[in-house]
Amino acid sequence: xxxxxxxxxxxxxxxxxxxxxxxxxxxxxxxxxxxxxxxxxxxxxxxxxxxxxxxxxxxxxxxxxxxxxxxxxxxxxxxxxxxxxxxxxxxxxxxxxxxxxxxxxxxxxxxxxxxxxxxxxxxxxxxxxxxxxxxxxxxxxxxxxxxxxxxxxxxxxxxxxxxxxxxxxxxxxxxxxxxxxxxxxxxxxxxxxxxxxxxxxxxxxxxxxxxx
Numbered sequence: 001x002x003x004x005x006x007x008x009x010x011x012x013x014x015x016x017x018x019x020x021x022x023x024x025x026x027x028x029x030x031x032x033x034x035x036x037x038x039x040x041x042x043x044x045x046x047x048x049x050x051x052x053x054x055x056x057x058x059x060x061x062x063x064x065x066x067x068x069x070x071x072x073x074x075x076x077x078x079x080x081x082x083x084x085x086x087x088x089x090x091x092x093x094x095x096x097x098x099x100x101x102x103x104x105x106x107x108x109x110x111x112x113x114x115x116x117x118x119x120x121x122x123x124x125x126x127x128x129x130x131x132x133x134x135x136x137x138x139x140x141x142x143x144x145x146x147x148x149x150x151x152x153x154x155x156x157x158x159x160x161x162x163x164x165x166x167x168x169x170x171x172x173x174x175x176x177x178x179x180x181x182x183x184x185x186x187x188x189x190x191x192x193x194x195x196x197x198x199x200x201x202x203x204x205x206x207x208x209x210x211x212x
Contacts, residue, residue, distance in 0.1 A: 039184075040212050043182045043184075043185070043191055043209070043212040044209045044212050046182050047180075047182065047191070047192070047193050047207050047209055047212070048207065050126070050169075050180055050193045051193050051205055051206075051207050053125070053126065053127075054122075054125050054126075054193065054195050054205050055205055057125045057127075058111050058112050058125060058195075058197075058203055058205075061080055061082070061105055061107060061110070061111065061112050061125075062107070062109075062110035062111050064080050064082065065078065065080050065107050065110035065111075066110060068080065068091050070091065070107065070110065071109065071110050074108070074109045075108075075199075076093050076108070077093060077094060077095060077106050077107070077108050077113060078091070078092065078093055078094065078106070078107055078108075079091065079092055079093075079094040079098055079099070079104055079105070079106055079107075080104070080105050080106075080107050081103060081104050081105075082103050082104070082105065082124070083103045084103075085101060085103035085104065087100070087101070087104070089104065090104065094106065096118055096120065096135055097134075097135045098135070099120060099135050099138065100131065100132055100133065100134060100135060100138055101130065101131040101132070101138065102120070102123055102124040102128055102129055102130050102131070102138075102142070103124075103129075103131070104124075105121050105124045105125075106118070106121060108197065108198070108199070109197075109200075109201060111197050111202070111203045112124070112125060112195075112197060112203070113197055113198065114177050114178045114195050114196060114197050114198070114203070115177070115196075115198040116151050116173060116174060116175045116176075116177070117150070117151060117173055118173075118178065119139075119148045119171040119172075119173050119178045120135070120138060120139055120142060120148075121178075122171055122178045122180065122195055123142045123146055123171070125195070126146070126169070126180075128142060128145070128146055130142050145167070146167065146169060146170065146171060147165065147166070147167050147170040147171070148170070148171045148173065149161070149163040149170060149171065149172045149173065149187075150173050151172075151173040151174050151175060155175050156174075156175070158174060158176070158179075158187050158188060158190070159188050160188065161174060161179075161186060161187035161188050162186045162187075162188045163186055163187075164184065164185065164186045165181040165182065165183050165184065165185060165186070166183065166184075167183060168182075168183055169181065169182060169183070170183075172186075172187045172192065174187065176194060176196055177194050177195055177196025177197070177198075177204065178194070178195050178196070179192040179193070179194050180192055180193045180194075180195070182212075185211065185212070189211040189212075190208050190209075190210045190211030190212075191208065191209055191210075191211045191212040192208050193205065193206070193207055193208075194206045194207075194208065
């Protein structure tokens with residue numbers, strides 16, 4: 001009698017474990033899509049915030065360029081210095097190679113310039129603080145915290161830019177301008193903010209979030 005009771009208890013325990021396992025599996029299946037939605041929504045909200053910051057700060061830079069009288073020739077590139085920085089090149093015609101701190105930014109028509117290989121300007125607009133002896137070193141120092149993925153040689157579509165961002169944010173250079181990626185995605189997944197300003201009257205700031 002006792003032997004039969006023990007066997008029944010063992011059988012009952014196995015049934016209970018099986019029921020618990022089924023319930024847990026069902027709960028995970030229900031919760032997973034919600035978790036994915038939360039992550040997607042967080043990325044989209046982050047991109048919205050970044051786009052607003054880029055728009056606000058690019059307008060601020062243009063205002064500084066105006067106050068310094070750097071809007072006289074729309075085809076030239078000038079250096080605007082920020083935050084009280086007054087080093088060599090400030091207020092003068094220049095190029096990216098003259099930029100040695102994120103307190104300097106290259107502008108065209110008063111707006112921060114960003115073509116296919118100029119991600120450093122975006123680090124300034126995002127508020128990162130770095131200084132170096134030359135532009136190459138500045139770029140390398142920034143990339144340690146805010147990874148910069150270079151554009152491929154020649155023209156390459158966004159679909160081929162597959163570097164995944166493993167930091168809070170990353171910069172992906174492209175033929176369409178600089179792309180800002182949130183953590184966990186690549187540009188090819190279509191989850192980024194694009195900033196592009198090259199020989200146009202206004203910079204293009206666009207949110208692409210269909211793949212977030």
